[in-house]
Amino acid sequence: MALNFICTRRTVRYRFIFYSLWTLLFIGLGWVSNREEAAHFVGAVGLWYEPVLAGLVCGLLAGLLGLYMIWKRIVFVSLAITQGAGFGIFLSFLMASFWGVSLEHSPLSFLAGLAMAIATTFLFVSFRRSKKYADEVLVGLIYVISSGLIVLIGDRIAEGKHAIDNLLFGNAVAVTSDSLGLLVAIAAVIFALHWLFRREFLYSSADTEFMQVSGVRVDAWLTLLYLTLTIGITISMKTLGSLPVFALMVIPPFIALKKAKSPVEAVLLSVFVGGVIPPLGYYFSFLYSFPTGASMILAGFLFLMASWLESAF
Amino acid sequence: MSETLLTLDHLVIGYPGRSLSAPLALQIPVGVGVGVIGANGSGKSTLVKTLAGLIPPLSGSYQWGAGAHFGYVPQEDQISPLFPLTVRDLLKMGYHRSLSRLKPSSQDFVAAATEVLEQMQISTLPDDLFRELSRGQRQRILIARALMGHPSVLLLDEPYSALDDSFRGKLWESFAEWKVRKNFSYVIIEHDLNRVINQVDWVILLGPKETLFGPKAQVITQESLSRAYGAKLHLHEEDGEIQVHFL
Secondary structure, eight states: OHHHHHHOOOOOHHHHHHHHHHHHHHHHHHHHHTHHHHHHHHHTHHHHHHHHHHHHHHHHHHHHHHHHHHHTTOHHHHHHHHHHHHHHHHHHHHHHHHHTOOOTTOHHHHHHHHHHHHHHHHHHHHHHHHTSSOHHHHHHHHHHHHHHHHHHHHHHSTTHHHHHHHHHHOOGGGOOHHHHHHHHHHHHHHHHHHHHTHHHHHHHHHOHHHHHHTTOOHHHHHHHHHHHHHHHHHHHHHHHOHHHHHHHHHHHHHHHHHSOSSHHHHHHHHHHHHHHHHHHHHHHHHHHTOOHHHHHHHHHHHHHHHHHHHHHO | OOOEEEEEEEEEOEETTEEOSOOEEEEEESSOEEEEEESTTSSHHHHHHHHTTSSOOSEEEEEEOTTOOEEEEOSSOOOOTTSOOBHHHHHHHHHGGGSOSSSSOOHHHHHHHHHHHHHTTOOSOTTSBGGGSOHHHHHHHHHHHHHHTOOSEEEEESTTTTSOHHHHHHHHHHHHHHHHHHOOEEEEEOSOHHHHTTTOSEEEEEOSSOEEEEEHHHHOOHHHHHHHHTSOEEEEEETTEEEEEEO
16 A cells, blocks of 8 residues: 555656647648748747747646636636726726826736736635625626726727727737746746645645644635735736636636546646647737737637547547 | 543534524533434534534634644535545645645655555555545545544544445444544534444434533433434333434
């Protein structure tokens, strides 16, 4: 029995190989179908490496954080958080316009979004604790009200429709070295926290009552977990846009969990697929002049098809 | 005078606007098995959850003896099948306080897990998925998880419903041995009266109008059980064991 504890750790090697082959297949198909643009894409590496790197980091983050969204059955909360953050960003734009300054590339707009996202999360957590209302009601209300206010404010600020589109679908080419640096730093902190406190986060999520009776401060750990989710979602949304982030929070974890034999396997595969989808989306976007956010969602859908194929065998 | 395991000071359990017991006041010594019995809806699980710190008391208070640390076996596994947790993960959950943050496992964990799995007679592998085990195997794993932390008090909420008779018997034997050897105590809810009343020393009997508590011989009578369960029953002894038959 002792030997079993040491020797029987299963590997996820075959699943990594399978999804790596799919990635290569998509890259190859793109190359074959549009050789000229593909060569141009390789040649223009200086143009796209920062946005692609930013997309990759967001994908890695979403792959990790999305697992908890699915495990805690709060997938749609991520949508409410992104809209809450978006409302915060637009509110900061509106306030800045009164002062006659632009915040489009300022960290202040990110901080405003983060503050509103944190407020949304805590509103959700406290409503959930009170158990007076169904989660879906609150999530729906936050989403609808935030979305409505975003459109209203968007109508009154100088950035207007362009800013709303960026918020929803991201702006691939607008990633600067500074924003990439901030993203990488935040992602590194979140990954470090999730590794260091992996057991507290996972076990408190999986069996709250047992951990509480064992003397673990479950509320504190779950609050920290939600905080990392909120910050990760907000910074990713600011980079990629609301809908691609939502897709990245759902598709890679869904694929990973389909056949996962352990939490470690689920995390590794989800992070891997999450990291692959955005660069692939940029690639398709470049080759076929698709909108970048929609391209990422398309890449995610192609991986979903791959997972159905994997299930069939 | 032996050490005190648990002191209840006019403890009233229930949910806001709905109390489930009369005020409970008692002292239970260390090293005993306590059975919590009563009809469906009488508040058995609520009492154990209150004592476990999961639900606040409506009024009054309770105090565990110094140094008590708990193992908890819930009524049904609370773990969503969405979590791909292995048997190893479940055991780590019970052992998490002794695990290093930086290392995935330790020799001490392997030794403790091996011992507890052998005690639970579990033939599954550590890498088997918890959600794919049979209900009986899952219950054994949940008990194993609770024992991983070497608790001085085990709180069990109907842990035996899917366990076979021979394993149940062995578990009772282990509990009896630990009570003597390790000053171990347990509080158990069990809906099957015959299963539980011969294996515990103290009883908390939750009835619709009264709550009786104390050493088993003082609490378990034909009249007290009839009142608590609202049914006619016959109580007799057979081979030194109490048997209850509902009429």
